Amino acid sequence: MKHAVILGLFVLTAIVLSIVQIVFGTLYTTAGLEISQIQTQKQAVDKENMLLSEKLYTLSSLTNIEASAKQLGFEDETSKSMLVVTQNSAFALKP
Amino acid sequence: MRWRYLAVFAFFVVLFFGIWTKLFYWQIIDASELSSMGESQYAEYLEIPPIRGDIKTSDNFPIVTNRISYLVYANPQKTKDITLESNTLSSLLHIDAASISAQLSLKDKVWVPLATSIDEATKEKIAALNLPDMGFQETPTRFYPEASMAAQLVGFVGKDALGNSKGYFGLEGYYDRQLRGRIGKTTVVHDAFGKPVLAKLTSNSGQQDGRTLVLHIDRVIQYALSKKLKEGIQEYGATSGMAAVMDPKTGAVLAMSSFPSFDPRDFWDYQTKDYINPFITDTYEPGSTFKPLVMSAAMDAGLVTPMSTCPICDKPVTVGDYQIHTWDNKYFPNTTMVDIMIHSDNTGMTYVAQKLGLNRMISYLTKFGIGQPTGIDLQGEFAPPLKPKSQWYPIDLATTGFGQGISVTPMELLDAFSAIANGGVRMEPHVVAEIETPDGQTIPIPPKQVDQPISATAAKLMTEILVDTTNKGEASFARLKGYRIAGKTGTASIPLNGHYDPTKTIASFIGFAPADNPKFIMVVILNKPTTSIYGAETAAPIWFSVAHDILNYYGITPTENDTSTFQQ
Known part of the structure; x- marks a missing residue:
């Protein structure tokens, strides 16, 4: 009787572990596909990020800003004069 | 009768001893080679290249960074109309048609390069032509948003004798080891459909992107x-x-x-003396x-x-x-x-x-x-x-x-x-x-x-x-x-x-x-x-x-x- 109980427990344990392995194995099997999809999406986003960064840096470069300024009609500063407003001046003081 | 029992027993002892010896040889002495052979059948080794570091001015603007560019290649054995293709690609790649035609005429080759450092927009235009012999290899290249400003201060990135990227002159040369990073290696196991298997995925070892330099330069x-x-x-x-x-x-x-x-x-269009910072x-x-x-x-x-x-x-x-x-x-x-x-x-x-x-x-x-x-x-x-x-x-x-x-x-x-x-x-x-x-x-x-x-x-x-x-x-x-x-x-x-x-x-x-x-x-x-x-x-x-x-x-x-x- 005692041997039968022990044998039964072994069989039961083997069945339970087999079921667990089947369940988790099934879950992991499709994870590889998801990983592949996520990696593809990440690569696409990284690539788009690099392309946008390239555009941003080009537009915000001083070279481009100077060229755009000239097209808009801005000119190089030629005067070395400077207007300095001291604190004693009444200009733009609050009432 | 007794000797028959002893003979059979001896036979099985010798048999098991032979098995143990062989197992010892496979699992201990020849283990690494057999393991490599097994992995090569179902695993893929990938080199993960590092991204070279940026060089930024004091306001964190990158005067040197990386951009995506492409190497355009062709398989001449799949080219159908060399003349038509050469003329079409010539206007997109800004290379004379004769050079392209010469490459596409090499029918004994399966891979010939046509142009390098092609930007994304040009690559999309070529891809839209749906030419069966065309392919693109993504390669990062250095990008200079401020054009040639401070060129001799910054230096440039070329190749060494082994074809690896290397900085020369200026900051690219002085700080090359900091900027270039480290190549990593990883093993990916694929199933029958070519998808990665999670349980067998190993983490990449050693890959490290390059470090970024922040300059005093205003x-x-x-x-x-x-x-x-x-x-x-x-x-x-x-x-x-x-x-x-x-x-x-x-x-x-x-x-x-x-x-x-x-x-x-x-x-590459300049002489060595032009690279030197006087x-x-x-x-x-x-x-x-x-x-x-x-x-x-x-x-x-x-x-x-x-x-x-x-x-x-x-x-x-x-x-x-x-x-x-x-x-x-x-x-x-x-x-x-x-x-x-x-x-x-x-x-x-x-x-x-x-x-x-x-x-x-x-x-x-x-x-x-x-x-x-x-x-x-x-x-x-x-x-x-x-x-x-x-x-x-x-x-x-x-x-x-x-x-x-x-x-x-x-x-x-x-x-x-x-x-x-x-x-x-x-x-x-x-x-x-x-x-x-x-x-x-x-x-x-x-x-x-x-x-x-x-x-x-x-x-x-x-x-x-x-x-x-x-x-x-x-x-x-x-x-x-x-x-x-x-x-x-x-x-x-x-x-x-x-x-x-x-x-x-x-x-x-x-x-x-x-x-x-x-x-x-x-x-x-x-x-x-x-x-x-x-x-x-x-x-x-x-x-x-x-x-x-x-x-x-x-x-x-x-x-x-x-x-x-x-x-x-």
């Missing part, structure tokens, strides 16, 4: 300096020119520019810009004061078989040290140099860093050593007093002069302020004091003399009124076959501002200007023009008092 000052230097070289008809701006209190290099230069985007490699006789170093040394040694007079300055000075004249053949009896600097008097400087004497001259020059590399973090710095004491003649001592007969690089001169601006303390120049690691950590590079050639008192006195020199010297017409600027012109003769070229000079101006609390020191050097040979009429106007922009940029307003202590 993009605005760099842009202004480059633009005005280029315009000045053209305006004054010089063959070349260079300039740099530095913070004398920390040694931080705020800008550096030289022309002619090169475009790092097409570095500011740290080219030597020249500095002329009058060297005089403040000698004068401040003599004041520091207590040999002269600003009001000391020169007893030999009423006529040319004879030294051995040579006669030393002033640049304009004007002589001022009993001239003071202040006036010697204002008039850039060679006879006066000969007097000061002779008073200093050879031992002290060599000692002070060494403390000023003359004859040694400054230690700036750029690849390729060179500094000609000072002559040994035994090789100095009396005429060498005399001419060194006014900056002839001695060779320095512009970087040596700028660093030495900065000691006058920094209370007598010389700092080590640095371009890089900090290094950023890929995981977000920052490694600062602190300022480094190298030496103190002169006392703070001597530095202060020399500063006042230089303010007077700027206000009353030959370059006073170009000075910025309302600012106390400490500066000196230089018009150096160029050695030619044992004598000096009478028609060509190296014109320069060096100075710092504001004199009381210097925010920057700058030197501008023009090589062989043709509109005028004088530094006061060529390099000085460029210097003051850039200085005006820098003072505006820093918000430093002019004051009513722009005179020196001696004028008050």
Whole structure:
């Protein structure tokens, strides 16, 4: 009787572990596909990020800003004069 | 009967022993090779290339970064109409059709390159043609948003003998190991459909992206300096020119520019000499810009004061078989040290140099860093050593007093002069302020004091003399009124076959501002200007023009008092 109980427990344990392995194995099997999809999406986003960064840096470069300024009609500063407003001046003081 | 049992037993013992032996051989002795063979059947080894680090200016704008580009290749065995394809691709790739046609005609090949560094837009246009023989290989390339600005300072990225990316010259060369990162390797196990198996995925080992350099370089000052230097070289008809701006209190290099230069985007179209940064490699006789170093040394040694007079300055000075004249053949009896600097008097400087004497001259020059590399973090710095004491003649001592007969690089001169601006303390120049690691950590590079050639008192006195020199010297017409600027012109003769070229000079101006609390020191050097040979009429106007922009940029307003202590 005692041997039968022990044998039964072994069989039961083997069945339970087999079921667990089947369940988790099934879950992991499709994870590889998801990983592949996520990696593809990440690569696409990284690539788009690099392309946008390239555009941003080009537009915000001083070279481009100077060229755009000239097209808009801005000119190089030629005067070395400077207007300095001291604190004693009444200009733009609050009432 | 018994022997039959023993025989069978022995048979099984031998059999099991054989099995154990074989298992031992497979699992212990031959384990690694068999394991590799197994992995090669179901696993894929990938090399994960690192992304090279950026180079950013002080406002965190990347002047060097990476972009996606493509190598366009073709399989000639799948090409259907060579002529049609060549003509179509020629207009997109901007390569002549004959070159493309020649590649597509190689029918014994399965892979031929057609073009490199193709951008995303062009790649999409080619892909839209749906040509069955076309393919694209993504390759990162260096990208320069500010085009060729500071090209010789930055350097470029080429290939080494093994075809790996490698930095050459400038910052790319000096900091190549920091910038390039480390290649990683990973193992990916695929199932029957080619999808990665999670349970067998190993983490990548060793891959690390390159580190990013954050510079002291101020993009605005760099842009202004480059633009005005280029315009000045053209305006004054010089063959070349260079300039740099530095913070004398920390040694931080705020800008550096030289022309002619090169475009790092097409570095292969230029010669090696174009890659070299002349500011740290080219030597020249500095002329009058060297005089403040000698004068401040003599004041520091207590040999002269600003009001000391020169007893030999009423006529040319004879030294051995040579006669030393002033640049304009004007002589001022009993001239003071202040006036010697204002008039850039060679006879006066000969007097000061002779008073200093050879031992002290060599000692002070060494403390000023003359004859040694400054230690700036750029690849390729060179500094000609000072002559040994035994090789100095009396005429060498005399001419060194006014900056002839001695060779320095512009970087040596700028660093030495900065000691006058920094209370007598010389700092080590640095371009890089900090290094950023890929995981977000920052490694600062602190300022480094190298030496103190002169006392703070001597530095202060020399500063006042230089303010007077700027206000009353030959370059006073170009000075910025309302600012106390400490500066000196230089018009150096160029050695030619044992004598000096009478028609060509190296014109320069060096100075710092504001004199009381210097925010920057700058030197501008023009090589062989043709509109005028004088530094006061060529390099000085460029210097003051850039200085005006820098003072505006820093918000430093002019004051009513722009005179020196001696004028008050």
